[in-house]
Amino acid sequence: MIDRIIRSFELVKASWRILMEDKKLLAFPILSGLVTLLVIATFVIPLILSNSAYSLSTNSVAGIVLLFLFYVVSYFVVIFFNVGLISCVQAKLNGKDMSVGEGLSAAGRHLGAILAWAIVAATVGLILRMIEDRAGFLGQIAAAVVGGVWSLVTLFVVPVLAFEDKGVFAAMKESLELFKKTWGESVVGTISITLVFAAVGFVGVLLFLATLFIGNPTLIIAALVLLLVLIVVLAILASAMQGIFTVALYTYAKTGSAPGVFPPGSVEGAFAPSAQQQFGPGNI
Known part of the structure; x- marks a missing residue:
């Protein structure tokens, strides 16, 4: 387990280095x-x-329809810019340079697939929301668990849609297969990115709470503003790094080799050999 955690942080550092080398990725x-x-x-x-x-x-019924439309549009926006981001990342990992405009153009070539995936994602999101609203505390737990599993098994849908031009359901099937192939340390690596930024955000929250004990209104307002700015910055950085990380995982899962931009062993070490993994309780 310690080795897995160490390799996960190596992936985080590698993704961070790529982001610092190509800061335009933050635009997405x-x-x-x-x-x-x-x-x-x-x-x-x-x-x-x-x-x-x-x-x-x-x-x-009207509220459900309105919420569904809101989900569809919101998911479409997020997926569209994610496609632009991973297109630039893929070019970067292949030794090429793609501008933000070219990344957006690449996303524009997949509008149909993006809309279709947004509708599927919105449908799942709406169902989970309905479970939360109608089943109380247990429903919230069930929705959280199902939502977490859904996020994992659809991890590679966007790269498959962008790089393989497959339909949504074919992309979902391919994503599941790729996820099974890379089950193990790959999950630890993905979660570690979230944990790193969550830890930084938690420190920011603690510092803000500390100002409440001082009791100076001006200081409290300034600390709150800084905390909000910190949260926004962390969200932007985490999103960009997750895009880099996902493309690296996708590339390794498809080709069996790490993208050249990553240091030797950083991506390869993030996977346990599939042949050694047994699928049982808790595995997908």
């Missing part, structure tokens, strides 16, 4: 976040201004 999560805010405003502000009885909830 930034653009995704800004457009997502516009989407939220587009749906929420009209409801507030009109005092509409409808809302983004599952309390009525």
Whole structure:
């Protein structure tokens, strides 16, 4: 287990180095976040201004339809910019340089597949939301577990859609196969990226809480603003690094070799040989 954790952090460091060498990759999560805010405003502000009885909830048929549309548009935005990001990362790992505009153009060539995957993802998201709303605390636990498994087995859907031009359901099947092939340390590697940034964010929260004991309103407001900025920055960095990491995993799973940009052993070491893995309780 210690070896797995060590190799996971090697992957994180390798992804960080690539990001620092090609900072334009940050443009994609930034653009995704800004457009997502516009989407939220587009749906929420009209409801507030009109005092509409409808809302983004599952309390009525109209609310379910509106929430589904919100999910579809939101997922579409996120997936679109993710495709642009991983297209640039793939070019980088192959020794080429792709501009942000070229990455967006690459995403634009897959609009149909992106929309189809957004609809599937929105459907699953809506079902999980309905489970949460109707089954109470146990429903929230079930939705969290199912959502976590769903995220893992669909880990490679976006790369497959972008690089193999397969349909959504074929991409889902391929993603599951690739995930099974790379089960083990690959999960630890993916989670480690989240844990690193979560740890930094937690430190930021502790520092903010410390200002509450001081009791200075100006200091508290300044600390809150800095905490919000920190959270945004961490989210952007984590999203970009996750894109780099996912492409590296995808490349290794498909070719059996690590992309040349990663140091020898960093990606290869992130996988346990499939032949040595037995699928049982807790495995997919």
